[in-house]
Amino acid sequence: MIVDYSELYRQFDGPLEAWKEILPAQLADAWDEKKNGNLKRWLPVFDTIPQIVAKNVDLNADWLKVGDESEVSAEQRQQLFDGLKQLMPWRKGPYELFGVPLDTEWRSDWKWQRVLPHLDDLQGRRILDVGCGSGYHCWRMRGAGASMVVGIDPSMLFACQFELFKKYIDDSSVHFLPLGIEAVPQSLQAFDTVFSMGVLYHRRAPIDHILELKSCLRPGGQLVLETLVVDGDQCQILMPEDRYGKMRNVWFIPSVDMLILWLNRCGFSNVRAVDLSQTSIQEQRATEWMQYESLSDYLDPEDPSKTVEGYPAPLRVVILADKK
Numbered sequence: 161m162i163v164d165y166s167e168l169y170r171q172f173d174g175p176l177e178a179w180k181e182i183l184p185a186q187l188a189d190a191w192d193e194k195k196n197g198n199l200k201r202w203l204p205v206f207d208t209i210p211q212i213v214a215k216n217v218d219l220n221a222d223w224l225k226v227g228d229e230s231e232v233s234a235e236q237r238q239q240l241f242d243g244l245k246q247l248m249p250w251r252k253g254p255y256e257l258f259g260v261p262l263d264t265e266w267r268s269d270w271k272w273q274r275v276l277p278h279l280d281d282l283q284g285r286r287i288l289d290v291g292c293g294s295g296y297h298c299w300r301m302r303g304a305g306a307s308m309v310v311g312i313d314p315s316m317l318f319a320c321q322f323e324l325f326k327k328y329i330d331d332s333s334v335h336f337l338p339l340g341i342e343a344v345p346q347s348l349q350a351f352d353t354v355f356s357m358g359v360l361y362h363r364r365a366p367i368d369h370i371l372e373l374k375s376c377l378r379p380g381g382q383l384v385l386e387t388l389v390v391d392g393d394q395c396q397i398l399m400p401e402d403r404y405g406k407m408r409n410v411w412f413i414p415s416v417d418m419l420i421l422w423l424n425r426c427g428f429s430n431v432r433a434v435d436l437s438q439t440s441i442q443e444q445r446a447t448e449w450m451q452y453e454s455l456s457d458y459l460d461p462e463d464p465s466k467t468v469e470g471y472p473a474p475l476r477v478v479i480l481a482d483k484k
């Protein structure tokens with residue numbers, strides 16, 4: 161395993177003790193190269209990139225800034241560039257690593273700008289970010305004052321991308337666990353804020369997902385739920401026949417009012433939508449660092465208000481809710 165989790169275990173106290181008991185086995189399994197063949201391709205990157213710590217780090221910069229160009233030699237910069245290339249595709253960002261601009265498929269900073277102003281102050285909070293991707297938002301949460309951030313995501317590519325940045329950032333309070341939400345013990349009630357952004361529509365059982373998120377929160381904690389929605393009233397929901405915007409695994413896309421109903425039925429209070437935004441082809445697009453298809457290829461070329469399958473184009477809501 162390339163990651164030393166001893167600091168994480170040290171910080172997992174109080175209600176997190178229950179998870180600490182099973183975590184070592186879960187993590188060993190996730191990092192098992194026999195079970196995930198791609199790790200053989202990605203892990204060697206960690207032997208070839210410069211072994212330094214960044215001096216100039218700005219977790220509040222939209223292009224998350226880790227190190228200045230002046231902190232590395234031309235040779236080290238090339239090693240970094242090559243290492244980053246080996247960990248493509250880069251979907252969630254953007255970052256700037258020792259002067260190398262990493263323009264990712266998503267402008268995840270735009271989502272953060274839509275979310276952050278509405279949140280309970282993150283200062284001193286323990287946060288869980290479910291489906292955290294490369295961990296871009298985890299770093300931004302820490303930049304906004306969180307005392308500890310735990311990001312979980314079952315993608316081992318995202319895990320490697322996160323660990324590459326973690327190598328250079330001298331901060332022991334942000335952690336990535338390469339696990340799905342299913343791996344979190346029930347009734348943990350350990351986090352002050354739980355984020356689930358871009359995950360709900362991938363879940364076959366959305367109500368169970370909401371209840372899982374709730375069980376991670378302490379009483380009085382805040383849920384931040386960001387997901388795809390469709391226009392319509394409390395009775396409206398879209399279940400794609402097959403793909404949605406060429407994405408597999410899209411199950412339920414409710415209206416905002418239906419989503420609010422779900423959260424109320426799950427026992428949350430103060431449920432409110434704070435942002436509704438159409439995803440633009442400026443926010444999600446192919447770049448040098450993600451050269452596959454992106455949003456413009458998923459939309460009907462004749463009518464970009466629809467996906468290629470004829471469904472409404474991606475519209476995303478941010479909902480906040482309090483656990484009683």
Ligand SMILES: Nc1ncnc2c1ncn2[C@@H]1O[C@H](C[S@+](CC[C@H]([NH3+])C(=O)[O-])CC(=O)[O-])[C@@H](O)[C@H]1O
Binds near residue numbers: 356
């Ligand atoms: N069972 C699971 N448990 C946890 N995560 C999962 C699971 N299954 C898939 N994921 C992860 O959920 C993330 C969803 S992406 C949102 C990223 C970020 N939050 C963003 O808002 O930009 C949006 C998208 O791919 O449509 C991916 O990284 C999956 O690996």
